[in-house]
Amino acid sequence: MPAFAANLTMMFTEWPFLDRFAAAADAGFRAVEYLFPYEHGPDTVAQRLERNGLTQALFNMPPGDWAAGERGLAALPDRFDEFRAAVARALDYAGATGCRRLHMMAGLANSADPVVLGAYRRAVRHAGEALADCGIDLLLEPINGRDMPGYFLNDFGLAERLIAEAGLPNVRLQFDLYHLQILHGDVTMALRRLMPLVGHVQVASVPSRNEPDGEELNWPFLFAELDRLGYGGFVGCEYRPRAATLDGLGWFAPYRAAAR
Numbered sequence: 098m099p100a101f102a103a104n105l106t107m108m109f110t111e112w113p114f115l116d117r118f119a120a121a122a123d124a125g126f127r128a129v130e131y132l133f134p135y136e137h138g139p140d141t142v143a144q145r146l147e148r149n150g151l152t153q154a155l156f157n158m159p160p161g162d163w164a165a166g167e168r169g170l171a172a173l174p175d176r177f178d179e180f181r182a183a184v185a186r187a188l189d190y191a192g193a194t195g196c197r198r199l200h201m202m203a204g205l206a207n208s209a210d211p212v213v214l215g216a217y218r219r220a221v222r223h224a225g226e227a228l229a230d231c232g233i234d235l236l237l238e239p240i241n242g243r244d245m246p247g248y249f250l251n252d253f254g255l256a257e258r259l260i261a262e263a264g265l266p267n268v269r270l271q272f273d274l275y276h277l278q279i280l281h282g283d284v285t286m287a288l289r290r291l292m293p294l295v296g297h298v299q300v301a302s303v304p305s306r307n308e309p310d311g312e313e314l315n316w317p318f319l320f321a322e323l324d325r326l327g328y329g330g331f332v333g334c335e336y337r338p339r340a341a342t343l344d345g346l347g348w349f350a351p352y353r354a355a356a357r
């Protein structure tokens with residue numbers, strides 16, 4: 098039975114951020130993820146987790162100036178010093194919250210440019226080694242170009258090659274089924290082939306990025322497939338509810354009952 102993590106950036110937005118932890122726990126989730134915790138101190142976030150009996154599944158390293166449109170620093174050749182500071186900051190939060198996985202956003206850059214590719218490889222090595230020292234996995238996530246035009250890591254094959262090249266056991270694939278289906282299709286076969294690399298899974302309906310309960314993909318089959326493949330990590334619910342978050346949790350009911 099998959100271990101679902103509520104994504105508190107997209108779900109439970111009816112509540113202020115710090116109150117989403119209790120809302121997710123009350124709805125039956127045992128784990129959470131979100132894009133960024135940095136508006137709140139690490140201890141404040143850790144308290145919310147502990148108070149609500151939640152595990153922190155994942156969050157992202159600081160991405161540069163998000164409001165100005167930046168989407169990560171790793172592939173930006175002139176930003177390495179800032180990137181290093183971002184890794185250190187993320188590790189502070191991971192230490193406080195007990196989080197074992199960090200997603201490194203690549204940034205908007207052309208992956209065909211050798212200078213950009215070199216910067217990204219350097220970032221993977223630096224972050225991979227720094228996180229390994231703390232027993233934390235570094236996650237690389239391909240993101241489709243419709244949602245994030247110009248994003249460096251927009252191909253699962255490229256991610257696979259970069260992970261193989263890094264040769265570090267803690268550098269792993271963040272397999273977001275929503276992005277995979279938009280980029281390549283053939284989700285089940287990709288899951289079967291890439292499972293040895295997968296460190297985190299995320300889900301949302303395609304193409305609407307709503308509850309995983311219909312549209313292009315057969316969700317009960319895919320959740321069972323994760324079990325058949327022996328996936329023991331978290332499944333992040335990175336979707337925008339169609340209406341109120343609680344009203345859209347029908348898909349979760351069979352899994353919630355089993356999780357208790």
Ligand SMILES: O=C(O)C(=O)[C@@H](O)CO
Pocket residue numbers: 132157200202238240273276299335
């Ligand atoms: O967009 C996604 O998909 C993510 O997982 C985010 O962490 C990156 O924006």
Ligand SMILES: [Mg+2]
Pocket residue numbers: 238273299335
């Ligand atoms: Mg994702």
